[in-house]
Amino acid sequence: MTKRKRYSAEFKAKVALEAIREELTTAELAKKYGIHPTMISGWKRTVIENMAAAFNGQATAEPTISAAEVEKLHAKIGQLVVERDFLSEASSFVLGAGGKKR
Helix, strand or coil, X not given: CCCCCCCCHHHHXXXXXXXXXXXXXXXXXXXXXXXXXXXXXXXXXXXXXXXXXXXCCCCCXXXXXXXXXXXXXXXXXXXXXXXXXXXXXXXXXXXXXXXXXX
């Protein structure tokens, strides 16, 4: 099974801006960037609909996460995985084979 390709917000904005300029057709842009024309149309529509939000004075920037915080979260995830596996094995001893009640 193939995984969907994720595009960055910067890439989407760049392509949508080119589509708004209409220097190339949607089909030509799709061929240039190797994406489906429907995606370009959707991105263009989203940009146009949200254009007024750029002037409302409230910044909606995503909060930045430091590398230390990411490391801390990864460590916590690892700890929780170990605990889950331990409890899963312990429950099979208590409840019997398969972890189901008798």
